[in-house]
Amino acid sequence: MIELLMTVFSATFFVTVIRTATPLIFATLGGLISDLSGALNVALEGMMLIAALTAVIVSVYAPWYVAVLSGVLAGALLGALMAFFHLKMKADIILVGFAVNILAAGGTVFALSQATGGDKGTSINLTSKAVPAVDLPFLEAIPVVGPTLDRLLSGHSILSWLAALTVFAVWYFLYRTPHGLWLRGVGEYPAAPEAAGIPVNKVRAWSLVASGALAGIGGAQLAMFNYIGFTRDMTAGRGFIALGAVLLGARHPVGAMLAALLFGVFEALSIVMPNLFNWIPGELIQTIPFAVTILALILFSYRSQRARQLKTLSKI
């Protein structure tokens, strides 16, 4: 137990949390935008998976940033595809989302075997690149706290810093710009923006595209930093955990980030725990993030129900 605590309060563990939480933060923000626009994107999982593979394959031939961009583009295109089927062809958004997930599960394995020449499990024989980590050696020069700061803040993916920036950008967009107001209005009560001459479907389409693009960065981080290379089903439910994190974060960007970090902590735990407790089956430890998701959602829904009761009581 002492060992576990020591591990948890180490700088390495913090770095691991940031690493595991980064793809989740992007996916959660993507989920948040689509949810607020009223077109819930359940395809985050599939989008991340396809973006991950795209980024890995492109990185064999191009610099890392081009690879990341290709992942973003792949996600955005899938978002546009969903928008087309849902808004133009009037298909149900949940069914369209699951179609993308199923397409991703099978399609990535097929594309992987084509790209690697027959390997259906991993991209191990492709020399894919990684997203660079940012080192901040100058921090060490600060007296007293310098070395600790350096160990906490150095070694993160460039995309982790981008994630923090994106949380702020999404918040600014949603609550400080007219288009953010449109998006929230469209999601909550489409008749009102429609009567005001706002193109409701266009707003939703762009939300799905943005949602896909964000899931795409998440996928790129996963396959170019958390792991180097692609493995089949490597997203392992992160897209669905992200949907849970949207609700747990009370449909607010900062809340969404905190929820994603919470899930990041438990994923990091499931990474460090097998080394400390070799008597617990590894599979059991790996279920922790998913069990926590379910628990957190139950707790959240119970609490929000209570809050609603209190609110209506105080009104009377």
Add this chain to the structure above:
Amino acid sequence: MAALLEAIAIRKTYPGGTLANDGVDLSVQSGKVHAVVGENGAGKSTLMKILFGIEKPDAGELRLEGNAIAFANPREAIDAGIGMVFQHFSLVPSFTVYENVVLGSEPKSGIRFDREKAIAEVRALSERFRLNVDPLTPVEQLPVGQQQRVEILKALYRNARILILDEPTAVLAPQEVAELFVAVRSLVEQGRTVIFIAHKLPEVLEISDRITVMRGGRTVGEVETKSVTEQSLATMMVGREVSLRVERGQTAGALACEIKALKLVGDNGATIAEDLNLRVHSGEIVGLVGVEGNGQAELLEAVAGLRPVAEGAIYLDGADMLPLSVLERRGKGLSNIPEDRIAQGLATGSSVAENLVATRLDDARFVRRGLLDLKAIRENAVSLIERFSIRVGGPNSAVGTLSGGNMQKVVVARELSEEPKLLLVNQPTRGVDLGATQFIWKSITDARDAGAAVLLSSADLGELLALADRLVVFYRGRIVAAFVNSEALNAETLGTYMLGLETQEADTMRSALR
């Protein structure tokens, strides 16, 4: 003086073949309140949709300040200075008043939404036109009357010179109507023009300068308000003398339904209504008065068995009803004409015949050995269609193809075909034309005369005053006043209690509660 807005010989046929407008003329002077009156189905709404660019006319011409115009969509009408406030508001509930007002035309500084400017502009508008509402409150916390002001502000913010109000008083209590009229007068004083759609004639006579009367898709006349009376206007509207008077019940019989210390709680745990005590006798109509959302509808649902009861008891003929299911209560002689005929009263995809027996599938006349007796069901339908003069192609037509009034008649026919002991009625004539209203009122009073105890709730005070023998007023989930109906009782008196402005003395209330 030249007209500001003119419609000349407008004709509109809907794809279904309904001729909604045929040779409609309208000429609105600048700076006046112009009322358009007519029964439901007279074509008022269609004409307004044409003026606002929602529908395109098949023939005829629109002129704004003498120039011919044609709107492809509402956006173009808004840009030309026409604003419309619908009966159903389109406001985002969690947004504040000012966010709702500026939505779609937000003031910006750079890429930022300039909130301070938006708040200031909305505040200035609301002061200028005496539309008193706090810009910072979320609209979901506002009463209906104030939400309507937000809708008017929305139109004014977009520089509407001509404001179309579609039955604006239908959702308001009498005092709120008075406040709306203050705002309308202030609009007109400041040079705006208001087109006022209505069917409540006293209100029209109070607020308008000129009146256009429509009937059956045509304009039947345009008159100066000063030169007409309520009776002459009603005659123009209907095309014949109408009397919407019904006979009062002669004798109230034995106690039929008793509601004791009833408390109702919503899904979220909030109290909806409490301490409800009410006795309904056979052969009387008890009217439930109140602004919507004060517990009347919920009481009816609880009696019908559609809503759980937290405390208290409901008896029918001395027997406790609470343990009984909806169907068992119906078996004891309860009938229910629900508020929303499409969502609760009918299966719109099913045929008229099927709907007419939907509540009696354990009746051996229609179901034998678990199989439907189609012949009996059809005969039942034919006789009820005849008896309730439902205008329909045949027993097998889908209910969804009927007009609102005829749909409601199907509900009424089903619920009144067996003589009920207790009849629950909520909004029986909402969206129903004058002819069908007369018929439905007659059906309800016939049921009463046959010995039914009737609980009637309606948003239309005129309807309650016309039908009810006794009236109880609901305010915030409690019965705050009770009256025996008489000529002396009027809507204004009821209104003061509906809004909680006055409280009735316990003794007076007890004597009227019987």
